[in-house]
Each structure stands twice: as C-alpha cells, then as structure tokens.
Amino acid sequence: MLPYYNSSMSSVDDSNNTGMETQAISHSAGFLEREHTADWELEVWAPDLGGLFEQAALGMHALCGARLAEAPRLSRTFDISGDSPEALLVHFLSDLLYLAEQEGMGFNQFQIEVEGNRLRATANGGLLTSIGKEIKAVTFHNLEIKRSERGLEACIVFDV
Secondary structure, three states: OOOOOOOOOOOOOOOOOOOOOOOOOOOEEEEEEEEEOOEEEEEEEOOOHHHHHHHHHHHHHOOOOEOOOOOOOEEEEEEEOOHHHHHHHHHHHHHHHHHHHHOOEEEEEEEEEEEEEEEEEEEEEEEEEEEOOOOOOOOOOOOOOOOOOOOEEEEEEEEO
C-alpha cells in the first residue's frame, strides 16, 4: 500500500521504501492510493487548490516509486493556463511526468499558487535515481475537484 497522509498521522509512513522522505505534514492534506482495476488511482485532499496540486504531485511520485538523488538540488518553474481546475491539474502532472521521462528529474517540494484558470509553481527536487513503475499518462477519467469536509478533494487515474 502507498504511504499516505491522513488526519491521524503526523508523518509519512515509508515502510515500503518509496523514496519519499519521512517528514512532518499538515493534518489537513494528504494522498491515498485507491484500488483500480487496470490503472492506478490516487485520492488527494487539501484545504486549497495549491495544496491539492501539491499532494497530487507528491502522490504521483510516490505511486511510481520515484527515488531522488540528494544532490544536486534542481528547481523548475511552471506557468500553466487551463480551461478548468481539472485541466490545470492534468497539465501540471503531465509536465512533471515529461520532466521525469525526458530529463530524469523528480520533485519533492512545491510552492503552488492557483488563481482562476492559471497555475504558477516552483518545484524543487533532484535527478531520479530510480523509478519502480512508469506512469504513461495522467487521465481525465472521472476527474472532478470537489468540496468536502476535508476542504477540496479529487481522485486522479493514471494510465500505467
């Protein structure tokens, strides 16, 4: 099972050695792998869109077992427009997948702002030392960002 954050935990469970750092987390944001027949599904939640996008990126990297080199630290900026919050999320995660596949980069720290249909983000990370399983694509399958008692939440399906 994928490491996850939830309201009763104060750190990430890394017992499956996914390469994600164990760290203190906010009790109001997180991600959890959900069972899906052929692909991977990730449930994410956070108090705001920026936090939701951050949890989606962290969860996606955890799902594929991304391990990062400790040095050098690398940074990339993103400025993305989309027709909806869901389109922004798919575009952002797809850009992260592209950087992993084409430049061998992974990220574990994010500063994300979403205003209207525009995302601005800075991602910090490093070179990938390994990936357990490749994600081929981020899909729109049943993707809906909605309000809940946890703030905002969404389920994202990845083609593997």
